[in-house]
Amino acid sequence: MSDDIRARIEGFIKGHHVMLFMKGTKQFPACGFSNAVVEILKKEAAPFETFNILSDPEMRQALKEYSSWPTFPQLYIDGKFVGGCDIVTEMHQSGELKKELAAARKPVQAAG
Amino acid sequence: MPSPEALQARLLAAFPTARVEVNDLTGTADHFQAVVVAPEFQGKSRIEQHKMVYAALGELMTEGAIHALALTTRAP
Numbered sequence: 001m002s003d004d005i006r007a008r009i010e011g012f013i014k015g016h017h018v019m020l021f022m023k024g025t026k027q028f029p030a031c032g033f034s035n036a037v038v039e040i041l042k043k044e045a046a047p048f049e050t051f052n053i054l055s056d057p058e059m060r061q062a063l064k065e066y067s068s069w070p071t072f073p074q075l076y077i078d079g080k081f082v083g084g085c086d087i088v089t090e091m092h093q094s095g096e097l098k099k100e101l102a103a104a105r106k107p108v109q110a111a112g
Numbered sequence: 113m114p115s116p117e118a119l120q121a122r123l124l125a126a127f128p129t130a131r132v133e134v135n136d137l138t139g140t141a142d143h144f145q146a147v148v149v150a151p152e153f154q155g156k157s158r159i160e161q162h163k164m165v166y167a168a169l170g171e172l173m174t175e176g177a178i179h180a181l182a183l184t185t186r187a188p
Contacts, residue, residue: 033180070166070173071181086183087158 005062013076017104018048022073026050033085034073040092046101113141126168145182153187161185
């Protein structure tokens with residue numbers, strides 16, 4: 001993976017509290033699994049950003065390596081890989097996702 | 113395209129004492145659902161458990177033979 005593309009990935013996951021790499025877009029998901037995660041995030045009322053990996057084969061390949069995860073969607077919260085559709089669904093049902101999202105929404109306290 | 117039995121065999125090779133169920137969701141041998149209950153998962157996070165399953169499936173996962181895998185994992 002080139003440094004350029006690693007920097008692009010890190011720009012996305014550090015620039016957004018909740019970042020979803022998916023097939024298709026928030027408005028038009030191109031896969032049932034991606035759609036399921038979009039719907040869950042909407043239910044959680046979490047602001048989130050998406051990236052359509054179908055539009056960018058280089059990012060698609062690089063993300064598989066970066067996350068050590070072979071499939072999409074891939075959800076990141078506060079720069080940390082949370083999982084794919086199955087894990088996100090389980091976490092939504094158990095309430096864990098709500099906790100993670102709430103923690104992500106807290107403003108970062110200024111140091112000092 | 114792999115059969116559910118082929119996936120099951122791979123998973124049992126990696127997790128010999130596991131309970132493994134694999135279903136072909138669409139009848140097209142590329143969209144699967146799997147449940148794996150393996151003692152190897154004890155103490156592992158869900159992400160680690162799923163990664164272990166993906167590793168066991170190897171090139172079936174990475175080279176596109178499997179388009180979708182709905183996965184449930186847990187320790188017995």
